[in-house]
Amino acid sequence: MYSEASSEIPSQAAIANSRRKTKIVCTIGPSTNTREMIWKLAETGMNVARLNMSHGDHQSHQKVINLVKEYNAQNTDGNVIAIMLDTKGPEVRSGDVPEPIMLSEGQEFNFTIKRGVSTEDTVSVNYDDFINDVEAGDILLVDGGMMSLAVKSKTADTVKCEVVDGGELKSRRHLNVRGKSATLPSITEKDWEDIKFGVENGVDFYAVSFVKDAKVIHELKDYLKGVNADIHVIPKIESADSIPNLQSIIAASDGAMVARGDLGAELPIEDVPLLQAEIVQTCRNMEKPVIVATNMLESMIDHPTPTRAEVSDIAIAVREGADAIMLSGETAHGKYPLKAVKVMHTVALRTESSIYNPTTSPSVIASAQGLQNEEFSPSQLSKMFGSHATMMANTLRTPIIVFTQTGSMAVLLSHYRPSSTIFAFTNEERVKLRLALYQGVIPIHMEFSDDAEETFSRAISSLLKAQYVKKGDYVTLVQSGVTSIWREESTHNIQVRRAQV
Numbered sequence: 001m002y003s004e005a006s007s008e009i010p011s012q013a014a015i016a017n018s019r020r021k022t023k024i025v026c027t028i029g030p031s032t033n034t035r036e037m038i039w040k041l042a043e044t045g046m047n048v049a050r051l052n053m054s055h056g057d058h059q060s061h062q063k064v065i066n067l068v069k070e071y072n073a074q075n076t077d078g079n080v081i082a083i084m085l086d087t088k089g090p091e092v093r094s095g096d097v098p099e100p101i102m103l104s105e106g107q108e109f110n111f112t113i114k115r116g117v118s119t120e121d122t123v124s125v126n127y128d129d130f131i132n133d134v135e136a137g138d139i140l141l142v143d144g145g146m147m148s149l150a151v152k153s154k155t156a157d158t159v160k161c162e163v164v165d166g167g168e169l170k171s172r173r174h175l176n177v178r179g180k181s182a183t184l185p186s187i188t189e190k191d192w193e194d195i196k197f198g199v200e201n202g203v204d205f206y207a208v209s210f211v212k213d214a215k216v217i218h219e220l221k222d223y224l225k226g227v228n229a230d231i232h233v234i235p236k237i238e239s240a241d242s243i244p245n246l247q248s249i250i251a252a253s254d255g256a257m258v259a260r261g262d263l264g265a266e267l268p269i270e271d272v273p274l275l276q277a278e279i280v281q282t283c284r285n286m287e288k289p290v291i292v293a294t295n296m297l298e299s300m301i302d303h304p305t306p307t308r309a310e311v312s313d314i315a316i317a318v319r320e321g322a323d324a325i326m327l328s329g330e331t332a333h334g335k336y337p338l339k340a341v342k343v344m345h346t347v348a349l350r351t352e353s354s355i356y357n358p359t360t361s362p363s364v365i366a367s368a369q370g371l372q373n374e375e376f377s378p379s380q381l382s383k384m385f386g387s388h389a390t391m392m393a394n395t396l397r398t399p400i401i402v403f404t405q406t407g408s409m410a411v412l413l414s415h416y417r418p419s420s421t422i423f424a425f426t427n428e429e430r431v432k433l434r435l436a437l438y439q440g441v442i443p444i445h446m447e448f449s450d451d452a453e454e455t456f457s458r459a460i461s462s463l464l465k466a467q468y469v470k471k472g473d474y475v476t477l478v479q480s481g482v483t484s485i486w487r488e489e490s491t492h493n494i495q496v497r498r499a500q501v
């Protein structure tokens with residue numbers, strides 16, 4: 001895993017760095033929605049199971065939720081799978097056609113808001129304001145650019161186009177206008193029904209499609225607060241309108257997803273890599289998790305090995321600092337879902353081995369400016385201890401054990417990107433599941449006793465039993481946070497201990 005210099009690194013450091021830090025989100029679909037496949041996905045490397053509400057129904061998604069919860073109930077050693085419900089959002093689609101229509105370059109073709117139209121030169125769209133959203137000169141993209149048409153003119157109910165890039169137009173194809181977002185609401189009636197379904201089943205995350213501004217995030221969070229649902233909200237950055245509002249959207253949210261498919265349809269495709277880097281860095285600056293998604297191993301839907309460009313794409317996302325990378329069709333309906341997860345796992349692990357050298361850690365050390373103040377806020381103290389715990393663990397090349405009730409210190413440590421694994425012990429099941437998305441964190445549920453020493457001892461014993469550490473290894477133990485576990489006031493404590501039975 002290491003280069004020639006690896007022989008100089010102690011065995012404990014090698015063990016501590018042999019676990020993948022970047023998390024893998026797998027979309028569950030017909031190829032993977034059985035008990036056997038979900039177990040195999042988890043064993044191969046899945047950390048988050050994604051339910052794509054654009055496909056399937058509540059009954060099929062309920063089956064997957066039940067299976068994931070069954071897996072989690074049987075695996076208590078840190079291999080936990082979180083559940084993400086991904087809303088369909090406001091999609092503009094063409095209507096049904098009895099058989100595919102071949103579109104040729106230069107051909108005239110029309111889209112109409114009249115329902116049920118399907119002829120060789122005209123099909124319906126499902127969105128009445130489509131007429132108002134497009135203008136002469138606009139470029140319409142079918143399925144993210146698989147075909148494209150130039151808008152020539154429009155009438156009261158029809159948009160008249162000329163085919164630029166032809167192909168086979170099938171039923172219910174996704175339509176985008178390059179450089180524009182549809183004026184549809186970000187959360188549709190169907191989305192609200194799916195969100196309620198998520199509340200009933202206690203999912204861990206919502207991925208919200210086509211978020212344009214922070215208003216929709218506040219609306220959803222207000223709803224969740226009203227129904228007492230502890231579910232984190234991850235906006236999908238995929239519309240042209242979301243980019244000018246990026247800072248406020250992420251500030252209002254619990255993270256973000258770089259949804260590159262529609263992002264590359266609504267904006268120039270050459271901007272997508274730059275936007276990806278910007279979104280990842282914005283989330284990193286705000287200490288929020290970020291997922292890079294879409295087309296990461298697209299060729300593996302049909303082929304057992306990836307293209308070399310896809311391998312590089314995964315490595316770039318890892319090097320940029322993404323918390324998670326996502327598989328969509330590869331695991332939902334692909335022919336090789338387990339191989340796709342294995343490729344993603346091995347590429348991420350190999351890339352991380354070139355980044356996380358304990359002697360040259362990339363950890364973000366908190367600013368020392370606050371040290372000149374006489375008083376510290378609890379969050380300032382937490383950041384200071386988080387950065388120093390990371391520095392200590394990197395210097396000594398030890399894993400970190402953190403005890404947390406809210407998950408905040410584990411999240412902070414993840415932000416500082418220590419070289420080794422963060423074992424986050426929590427007595428809150430919801431916190432454990434949520435931490436499954438964060439880079440470098442292995443969440444473990446454990447009840448805390450009133451005796452701190454006894455709790456520390458049990459935690460280390462459990463890691464020894466699971467072979468996460470070996471007897472005699474050193475560990476950096478962090479008990480720090482605004483919410484104290486064993487004292488009335490906030491407690492900040494860093495220790496280095498030797499793992500003993």
